[in-house]
Amino acid sequence: MNRFLVPLAVFIVMVAFLAVGLGLNPREVPSPLINKPAPAFRLPQLHLPDKTFSQQDMKGKVWLLNVWASWCVSCRQEHPVLMELAKSNAVPIYGLNYKDPRDDALAWLKQFGDPYVLSIADRDGRVGIDYGVYGVPETFVIDKEGAIRYKQIGPVTPEALRDKILPLVKALQS
Amino acid sequence: MRLLALTAMLLFACAAAAGDAVPTITDPVTNKRAVHLAEQLRCLVCQNQSIADSNAELAVDLRRQINEQIAQGRSDGEIVDFMVQRYGEFVLYRPPLNAVTLLLWFGPVLLFAAGLAVLIYNLRRRRAQRDEQPLTADQHKQAERLLAAGSEREHR
Numbered sequence A: 001m002n003r004f005l006v007p008l009a010v011f012i013v014m015v016a017f018l019a020v021g022l023g024l025n026p027r028e029v030p031s032p033l034i035n036k037p038a039p040a041f042r043l044p045q046l047h048l049p050d051k052t053f054s055q056q057d058m059k060g061k062v063w064l065l066n067v068w069a070s071w072c073v074s075c076r077q078e079h080p081v082l083m084e085l086a087k088s089n090a091v092p093i094y095g096l097n098y099k100d101p102r103d104d105a106l107a108w109l110k111q112f113g114d115p116y117v118l119s120i121a122d123r124d125g126r127v128g129i130d131y132g133v134y135g136v137p138e139t140f141v142i143d144k145e146g147a148i149r150y151k152q153i154g155p156v157t158p159e160a161l162r163d164k165i166l167p168l169v170k171a172l173q174s
Numbered sequence B: 001m002r003l004l005a006l007t008a009m010l011l012f013a014c015a016a017a018a019g020d021a022v023p024t025i026t027d028p029v030t031n032k033r034a035v036h037l038a039e040q041l042r043c044l045v046c047q048n049q050s051i052a053d054s055n056a057e058l059a060v061d062l063r064r065q066i067n068e069q070i071a072q073g074r075s076d077g078e079i080v081d082f083m084v085q086r087y088g089e090f091v092l093y094r095p096p097l098n099a100v101t102l103l104l105w106f107g108p109v110l111l112f113a114a115g116l117a118v119l120i121y122n123l124r125r126r127r128a129q130r131d132e133q134p135l136t137a138d139q140h141k142q143a144e145r146l147l148a149a150g151s152e153r154e155h156r
Helices: A002-023 A073-088 A102-112 A126-130 A158-173 B002-012 B028-040 B057-071 B076-087 B102-131 B137-155
Strands: A042-044 A052-054 A063-068 A093-098 A118-122 A138-142 A148-153
Touching (some): B057 B076
Parallel strands (some): A093 A118
C-alpha cells in the first residue's frame, strides 16, 4: 500500500505545482516601481505641442496614466472600457502616447474617441523606459503623493477595473 | 493604416527576422562593453532573448540607452542598476542571490540530494533484506527434507 501512496503523493504535488505554473502569465512581470514615486517627466502635449505636462502637475490628485499607441492592437480592445470610465468621471485618465507619429495618434483619437484629459507625446520612448513599459497598453494608478500604487499590464478589462483599479482609486481618494 | 498596425505588431512581437545587434559605436572597446552589457539583459518583449539578440523596438531603445550611458561615463554596475530599477530583477539573465531566488539557485542541488538520499536508503534496505533473513524452523525442516530427498535420489 505504502509503495503506491508515496509516488502518488509526489505525483499529486507535482501536478499541483505544474497547474499553478501553467496558470501564471509569464508576461506579467511585477513592476519594481510599485509604491515608489512616479518617475519625473515633462513632455509636450499631443494636442497642444507648445504646452507641456509633468507628473508634478497632478500632485494632490489620484489619476491614471495610460500608455497607448495607434499601432497597438490591444489598445483598441481596452478603448471602450476607458471611454466608459472617462464618462463616469471616477478618475481622470491621462494618456502617454508611446512611440507614435503625431498624425497617426490624432487620427486614432478622432476615429475611436478620446477618453483622456490630455495625452502627452513620448516620441522616442524615453519616458516609457523610465516607467518600465514593455508591452503597450499599460496603465498606472498614481496617488495624491505622486507614488505609483498599481500597474495594469495589458488591456484594462472590465473585471480589472471593477475588482482592482476602481476600489483602489476610491481608497486613495478618501 | 491596417498595414502599418500589422507591421508594428510584427515588429513588437519580435517576429522580424533575427539578426545581430547593429553596433552604433565605432570604438571597439566601448562597443564590446555595450554588447557584453546587452547580452546580460533580458528583452521583456521577447523574454527568451537578450536585448543584444532581439530586434524588438524596446530592445533597440534599450541598446541606445546603454550606448548613451557608456558615452556619459557610467560604470557597468550603474547601467545594470538603471535597468533593474525600471524593469525589476527579471531583466537580469543571471539573477542575484537573495531570499527570493534562494530556491531557484539551490533547488536543483536540493532535488539531487533528495534523489540521492532515496537511492541510498533503498539500496541499504535491499541489502539488509538479502543479508539478514534467518530461516524459520519450518524453512529449516523443509530445506533438510529437500536435501535428504536429493541425496536419496543420488544414492539410487
